[in-house]
Amino acid sequence: MSDRPAERASSARDEPLWRSLIHAAACVQGVRAGRTLDDGLAKARVQAGNPGAVHDLAAHALRHLALGEHLLAQGAARLPAEPLxxxxxxxxxxLAAAPEKYSEHALVSQAVEAVAALPGGIRLKGFANAVLRGFLRERTNAISRAMRDPVCELGHPRWWLDRTIAQHPQQWRQVIEANNQPGPMTLRVNLRLTSRDALAERWASAGLESRPIGASGLILARARPVSGVPGFDEGLCSVQDEAAQRAAYLLDAQPGMRVLDACAAPGGKTGHILERADCDLIVLDSDPGRLALVRQNLVRLGLSAELKTADAAKLAQWWDGRPFQRILLDAPCSASGIVRRQPDIRWLRRPADIARLAGEQRNLLNQLWATLAPGGRLVYATCSVWKEEGREQIDAFLQRTPGASLIGEPLQLLPLSGDADNHDGFFYAILQK
Structure with missing residues (x-):
């Protein structure tokens, strides 16, 4: 998880804004119906002339969805049906949260064009125009009223805000504010093939400004499609947030070791493990489609591993009985640490999901522990900021598991967006048998 840029740079293909608005609204409608933003964007990549713009519009709307819904309810005598x-x-x-991005009157005009293109939309143009121009007349008062609601002000469900405040009382606002900003496009340099300085110089000569972060990362000043990043197709770099890059260093796989990468897709950490050491790597994921992404990443990097489609917790499906010296368990989780990259997560998650996911993590830990060799190391990772999926999970495991101990202290990274900590939220613990 988390091994992707926060925003897709806009495609070079031209498309009228009103068409992009229709596709982006379809993505928002899908999230409100319980589908992921990625599902909507997959359709947009096929149907839209500018899928990058669709992504940016939909992501912005989801960061400010509560505000948009409040303003619509406030400004319309009756709420319209979908997709309007x-x-x-x-x-x-x-209009409310990005007034500098578009001329407001041009945006309203394009929005009305979009409405006209919807099924039955011709008769709704007047209604849409009245709602949007009514908002412009009352903008200051309308926004002021909306911002009295913390959900509108902060762009997260109330339960999410309450949990963040309770678990991170000193830093909760920084975390929430970071969630509402697009994460940077961070890439991991393949130190097996080049140096960070050499790649940064190559980028600079091509007009790409970057700065270093972490042990082997570079942050681009402006996101762009990976096809436009020199060295990407050659395997010199991979898109991966700096927090996710720490996994391979904590795992510390050595040449010749038998290593397991569980729940591996899309394969950012898989590639990093192999860039650092020639090891006997088994790669698991339960989704064959996502496992194909791991294979594609390894081909691009010129690396190889044994890939298996299997549920990591069901040992009979895949384990041959030979123990591993290293295990990376990047466990399924709430993804509460990567909300800046996946703004739909805050609206799709429910409080009950946290306990359910914690149960899955507990089972994976119990099962995979049996496959670890004595003296071996298991790195437990989640892209979460919730304690149930982090420290509390590890404390409970240590209490019920004789012979398990910690190497160092668990690490809880929060998405704070400062120069030195411009990374996603992640939790790491190194367990030794």
């Missing part, structure tokens, strides 16, 4: 509802909510987030 999501379209107007999206446009209102742009």
């Amino acid at each position: 509802n999501s379209l107007l909510a999206l446009v209102l987030t742009l």
Whole structure:
């Protein structure tokens, strides 16, 4: 998880804004119906002329969805049905929270064009125009009223805000504010093939400004499609957040070791493990489609591993009985640490999901511990900021597992977006048998 840029740079293909608004509103409508943003964007990549713009519009709307919904309810005598509802909510987030991005009158004009293109939309143009222009007349008062609600002000469900405040009382606002900003495009330099300085110089000569972060990362000043990043196709770098880059260093796999990468897709950490050491690596994921992404990453990097489609917790499906010296368990989790990259997560998650996911993590820890060799190391990782998926999970495991101990202290990284800590939220613990 987390091994992808926060925002897709816009495609070079031209498309009228009103068409992009329709596709982005469809993505927002999908999230409100319980589908992921990635599902909507997959359709947009096929249908839209500018999928990069669609991504940016939809991501912005989801960061400010509560505000858009509030403004729509405040400004319309009756709430319209879908897809008009999501379209107007999206446009209102742009008018309220990104007024510098578009000329407001041009945006309203394009929004009305989008409405006209919807099924039955011709008869709704007047309604849409009235709602949007009514907001512009009352913008200051309308936004002031909306911001009295913390959900509108901070862009997260109330339960999410309450949990963050309770678990991170000193840093909760920084975390929430970081969630509402696009994460940077961070790449991991393949130190097997080049140096960070050499790649940064190559990028600079091509007009790409970057700065170092962590042990082997570079942050681009401006995101762009990976096809436009010199060295990417050659395997000199991979998109991966700096927090996720720490996994391979903590694992510390050595040449010749038998190593397991469990729940591995899309394979950012897999590639990093192999860049650092020639080891006997077994790669697991339960989703064959996502495992194909791991294979593609390894081909691009010129690396190889044994890939298996299997549920890591069901040992009979895949384990041959030979123990591992190293295990990376990048466990399924709430993804509460990567909300800046996946803004739909905050609206798709429910409080009950945390306990359910913690149960899955507990089972994976119990099962994979049996495959670890004495003296071996298991790195437990989640892209989460919740203690149930982090420190509390590890403390409970240590209490019930004789012979298990910690190497060092667990590490809880928070998404704070400062120069030195511009990374996602992650939890790491190194367990030794």
